[in-house]
Amino acid sequence: MANARSTCFLLASLVIVFTPCLAGAAQYNVLNYGAKPDGRTDSTKAFLAAWTQACGSSSRSTLYVPPGRYFLLNVQFNGPCKNNAIVVRIDGSLLAPTDYRVIGNAASWISFKNVDGVTVSGGILDGHGSGLWDCKQSGNNCPSGATTLSVSNSQNIVISGLHSLNSQMFHIVVNGCHNHAVMTNVQNPIVIDQNYCPDNKNCPGQSSGVKISGVTYQDIHGTSATQVAVEFDCSKRSPCTGIKMENVRLTYMNQPAGASCNNADGTASGFIQPSSCL
Known part of the structure; x- marks a missing residue:
């Protein structure tokens, strides 16, 4: 969840x-x-x-x-x-x-x-x-x-x-x-993207000023359509804090998927795949 x-x-x-x-x-x-x-x-x-x-x-x-x-x-x-x-x-x-x-x-x-x-x-x-x-x-x-x-x-x-x-x-x-929440061929099943810029118009180089904290990802299993299944791309101005990963198992093409973290802090517990980058 x-x-x-x-x-x-x-x-x-x-x-x-x-x-x-x-x-x-x-x-x-x-x-x-x-x-x-x-x-x-x-x-x-x-x-x-x-x-x-x-x-x-x-x-x-x-x-x-x-x-x-x-x-x-x-x-x-x-x-x-x-x-x-x-x-x-x-x-x-x-x-x-x-x-x-x-x-x-x-x-x-x-x-x-x-x-x-x-x-x-x-x-x-x-x-x-x-x-x-x-x-x-x-x-x-x-x-x-x-x-x-x-x-x-x-x-x-x-x-x-x-x-x-x-x-x-x-x-x-x-x-x-x-x-469990079950993912089937989902592109980036777990994502926080504070640097998102739709169509690269009006906002390139700008990051979100919204503070994201206290988000829990729990009992999420399944397959990813991309090698990076977990991506936390938070802004330098408002880093993500208090992110929790609990019992996550995601694969990519029958292999362990990858994870990427940028300006994100948190904890991981239980079985975590891909390995936590928090």
């Missing part, structure tokens, strides 16, 4: 891995509930309606998002559900509002809460984060920025094949959950 204070951005870019729907599972297609794959029409209610059906099914179920671009406001997929074998299969792209003020200080854009046995597979999350990033670089009073994807008070969750597009605030926060 990764418990992060509100100031922490955990950035990750995930490659697409398509997982077939569960054999014999009931499928709930968001198009049948009014979703429009045009990138403009608000499809939030349609997604929640499809989730209600999938969650309320007593047998295995799939919430299916066909190819296309779907505009979504804040979406919270709540449990408990009647079954513990739900696949959320995304073959399209999910788009956040281009105006960051629409989400504002909401805790998350897409969240799963009180669920058991949910697999989120494939697709693209477009967080439209450039506007918020520009606001923060300007020094103005900006919203804290919502977590792109959060999972809380849940167990047996698998997140596989998500790809981040234009999501400067893309991060996954897992809190209050049971069983």
Whole structure:
């Protein structure tokens, strides 16, 4: 689990891995509930309606998002559900509002809460984060920025094949959950990047003034799509402190992955792979 204070951005870019729907599972297609794959029409209610059906099914179920671009406001997929074998299969792209003020200080854009046995597979999350990033670089009073994807008070969750597009605030926060967080071919599964500059515009050479501290990465296992699986690239002006790594096992192409630390301080305990650089 990764418990992060509100100031922490955990950035990750995930490659697409398509997982077939569960054999014999009931499928709930968001198009049948009014979703429009045009990138403009608000499809939030349609997604929640499809989730209600999938969650309320007593047998295995799939919430299916066909190819296309779907505009979504804040979406919270709540449990408990009647079954513990739900696949959320995304073959399209999910788009956040281009105006960051629409989400504002909401805790998350897409969240799963009180669920058991949910697999989120494939697709693209477009967080439209450039506007918020520009606001923060300007020094103005900006919203804290919502977590792109959060999972809380849940167990047996698998997140596989998500790809981040234009999501400067893309991060996954897992809190209050049971069983390991499992990564499958994730590019840099554990990342703090305070020197990030979207498209290398307006900010080259500038580092974040946000202080990141007290972040815990616990029970994270799986595979990395890049040789460096753990990267803490913190700023000289505001170094990262109090980072904790507990029982982390990440590999790259069946070999131990690597780790890189810059201006980061913390501790490691339990089994740690790659070897801690804190």
